[in-house]
Amino acid sequence: MSTARDLTITEVRLTPILVADPPLLNTQGVHQPYTPRLIVEIVTADGITGVGETYGDTKYLELAHPFAEQLKGRKVTDVNELFALLDEVAVAAARVDDAVDVGGLRGVQTADKLRLSIASAFEVACLDALGKSLGLPVHALLGGKLRDTVEYSAYLFYKWAGHPDGVPAEKDDWGAALDPVGVVAQARAFKERYGFGSFKLKGGVFPPEEEIAAVRALAEAFPGHPLRLDPNGAWSVETSVEVAEAVGGILEYLEDPTLGTPAMAEVAARTGVPLATNMCVTTFAEIKEAFTTNAVQVVLSDHHYWGGLRNTLHLAAVCRTFGVGVSVHSNTHLGISLAAMTHVASTVPGLHHACDSHYPWQSEDVLTERLAFEDGAVRVSDAPGLGVTLDHDRLAALHRRWLEDDGALRDRDDAAAMRIADPDWLPPAVPRW
Numbered sequence: 001m002s003t004a005r006d007l008t009i010t011e012v013r014l015t016p017i018l019v020a021d022p023p024l025l026n027t028q029g030v031h032q033p034y035t036p037r038l039i040v041e042i043v044t045a046d047g048i049t050g051v052g053e054t055y056g057d058t059k060y061l062e063l064a065h066p067f068a069e070q071l072k073g074r075k076v077t078d079v080n081e082l083f084a085l086l087d088e089v090a091v092a093a094a095r096v097d098d099a100v101d102v103g104g105l106r107g108v109q110t111a112d113k114l115r116l117s118i119a120s121a122f123e124v125a126c127l128d129a130l131g132k133s134l135g136l137p138v139h140a141l142l143g144g145k146l147r148d149t150v151e152y153s154a155y156l157f158y159k160w161a162g163h164p165d166g167v168p169a170e171k172d173d174w175g176a177a178l179d180p181v182g183v184v185a186q187a188r189a190f191k192e193r194y195g196f197g198s199f200k201l202k203g204g205v206f207p208p209e210e211e212i213a214a215v216r217a218l219a220e221a222f223p224g225h226p227l228r229l230d231p232n233g234a235w236s237v238e239t240s241v242e243v244a245e246a247v248g249g250i251l252e253y254l255e256d257p258t259l260g261t262p263a264m265a266e267v268a269a270r271t272g273v274p275l276a277t278n279m280c281v282t283t284f285a286e287i288k289e290a291f292t293t294n295a296v297q298v299v300l301s302d303h304h305y306w307g308g309l310r311n312t313l314h315l316a317a318v319c320r321t322f323g324v325g326v327s328v329h330s331n332t333h334l335g336i337s338l339a340a341m342t343h344v345a346s347t348v349p350g351l352h353h354a355c356d357s358h359y360p361w362q363s364e365d366v367l368t369e370r371l372a373f374e375d376g377a378v379r380v381s382d383a384p385g386l387g388v389t390l391d392h393d394r395l396a397a398l399h400r401r402w403l404e405d406d407g408a409l410r411d412r413d414d415a416a417a418m419r420i421a422d423p424d425w426l427p428p429a430v431p432r433w
């Protein structure tokens with residue numbers, strides 16, 4: 001007996017929130033005490049709700065609202081149409097500078113990329129709703145999981161013990177990490193708490209010799225564990241080559257040592273150390289130059305800005321064709337996105353590198369139950385949809401924080417956060433070293 005379903009979208013709810021974030025350092029500055037995210041809920045005529053999550057800065061919100069309007073009356077099965085509608089969402093010229101996005105260190109900021117960063121949350125919400133309606137997990141809608149767990153890497157950051165005095169913030173229990181001893185202690189805590197077997201250090205914060213020392217200390221403390229270093233393009237080609245010569249032999253890969261595909265190609269040619277990126281290949285248009293010049297050996301897909309889970313699979317197929325590895329990039333995110341990342345990663349053939357996730361740094365979430373890392377991995381859910389449940393009280397509380405903010409925190413700005421501690425701070429000119 002067939003059951004008639006009505007998967008027409010009757011309501012789309014957009015809830016901007018601010019979530020607590022520890023004082024994590026990167027080459028631009030430091031994370032603000034609260035960071036914006038956008039939670040998307042899509043409700044069908046049958047009363048099923050699908051959820052998605054993406055960046056929540058103003059430039060994304062101003063696109064999400066008109067896009068949400070266009071979705072009403074369409075069906076959650078019409079995901080291709082959702083992407084066709086994207087072109088109709090106007091992006092203000094001021095938002096497009098084709099320059100590196102200083103807030104997120106995730107490559108150039110084009111109109112398409114901004115649109116895709118919104119569409120991805122709607123795509124995930126549609127797939128969640130469709131999965132719930134069919135009684136199937138999202139991975140089944142993507143063709144089925146190839147593994148039962150997805151491995152993640154510990155994401156180590158140089159970090160202050162707390163946000164500057166007088167700045168309203170949540171406390172964290174990770175302590176400071178400002179030298180090799182601190183970085184190794186942080187790595188131990190990650191391993192003890194979550195069982196991670198590989199480590200990525202966010203670099204570009206201190207002069208390269210200090211970061212080389214930290215990587216060597218990690219290698220000594222955790223022999224045989226894969227290590228990565230990611231200075232977000234802070235180094236010149238010469239500095240990148242020097243670092244590669246110093247620690248290339250103990251790195252699984254070096255991530256975005258320098259900015260731009262030609263410079264990455266030069267480092268790759270001169271060192272032979274595998275290079276990964278979430279900065280120079282961030283759109284389909286950037287693939288040809290990077291792959292034909294052997295500039296990168298691993299692309300880290302961020303489903304938010306690549307345009308969702310299906311686009312991540314398209315990217316994985318292109319990477320496979322060129323013999324380039326693929327894995328998952330992370331910026332600050334919550335459990336909805338971790339679930340989405342885990343579903344898609346479970347379906348990618350030949351996933352040879354542990355994925356990135358900031359999730360352990362997020363003490364707050366909008367779910368009734370947090371996702372768990374066991375032995376450094378997240379179990380792939382077989383429950384319908386993403387397998388997560390929104391906690392409406394938590395969502396409301398984090399939205400209230402966003403409403404009460406005077407605007408200072410609604411757009412991530414790591415340099416502004418650094419200026420609270422160091423009033424003369426400006427985002428460093430690149431290359432910084």
Ligand SMILES: O=C([O-])[C@@H](O)[C@@H](O)[C@H](O)[C@@H](O)C(=O)[O-]
Nearest residue numbers: 026104105106278330331332
């Ligand atoms: O959160 C950070 O400070 C990271 O640097 C983030 O902004 C990057 O997008 C990212 O984690 C990366 O791998 O480049």
Ligand SMILES: [Mg+2]
Nearest residue numbers: 230255256278
């Ligand atoms: Mg990176």
